[in-house]
Amino acid sequence: MKAIIPLAGKGTRLRPHTHHTPKPLLKVAGKPVLAYILDDLVALGVEEMVFIVGHLRETMQDWIASEYPDLKAHYVLQEVQDGTAGAIALAEPFVDEDVLIVFADAVLEVDYDLTRTLGSEYGAVIWAKEVEDYQRFGVIVTNDDGTMRTIVEKPSEPVSKLANIGLYYIRDHDLLFEGVRHTLARGPGPSGEYYLTDAFQYMVDHGSRLITAPVEGWWDAGKPETLLETNEHLVSGERGGVDPGADIEGAEIVGPVRIEAGVTVRGGRIGPNVTLESGTHVEDSQLEHTVVGPGARIRASRLRDSIVGGHADISNVTGMLLVTDHSVVAGSG
DSSP states (O other): OEEEEEOOOOOGGGTTGGGTSOGGGOEETTEEHHHHHHHHHHHHTOOEEEEEEOTTHHHHHHHHHHHOTTSEEEEEEOOSOOOHHHHHHTTGGGOOSOEEEEOTTEEEEOOTTHHHHOOTTOSEEEEEEEOSOGGGSEEEEEOTTSBEEEEEESOSSOSOOEEEEEEEEESOHHHHHHHHHHHHHHOOOTTSOOOHHHHHHHHHHTTOOEEEEEOSEEEEOSSHHHHHHHHHHHHTTTTOEEOTTOEEESOEEOSSEEEOTTOEEESSEEOSSEEEOTTOEEESOEEEEEEEOTTOEEESOEEEEEEEOTTOEEESOEEOOEEOTTOEEEOOO
16 A cells, blocks of 8 residues: 655645745644654555655655655655645556555544455545534535545535545545546636545546545644644643653643753743743743744743744743744844
């Protein structure tokens, strides 16, 4: 089994951070979003992956090569951002067996073993999650047996609350790419893009049975507020805690937090929902619902709902900050 991972997007909702860091490499609970996905796939036994790259592609390729040197990686450049079907079409030359397609927008908790136990009558699995704000998503309308009938993009009426989350296992890979080619030949949708979901509809219309499967956890990291919510989920579990190598003196720690080795805290209050990466120095400050990159310095500040890049220097600031690596922000304290 192989995997296709589209990574070409510009991550506009996470600017300014994504001007310099690819969206999948932004960290939650001290670890890039993409690393959570790749660790799961490697544990599953996937050794060969096709990465669709674009924005900051050299940064992305260098990181993958450094962090996953044993992975057989193929890189395909998506020069035109023409949608999900356009991205997946580029991977076709590398796919000659079952394939997972994973969009790196979220931290996922799913039962990947379903790929080993799926009945022979099914051509694909679409993982999905029940949501209340169904208008934001493509939702799956199913038959009585749980197979896909159709996918409706951002419906105005509650035809379904089963959101398509961007994770798929494809057994009928030849039919998938036939559907992708059909989709591209029809012309783009109203937004000017080609949708992979149209290729799934083609599969269904040509007799393939696509079964929906529940998601144990789906933690979006595609915009600042959801990235911070995902950080809170992760630091509330195994990714949380105060490392014994952190140097904390005179500070109140309100969990959940993640404070890494090499962090120095003097006075103030840290938490809840705060990640401080290694080398960060925080003095006389109050931080809540905030992620701070490595080597940052924060003094005499009160931050909430903030994402602070590595090696940033923040002083005498109150409020929300979204600042990239090496930024300097000084208030009038």
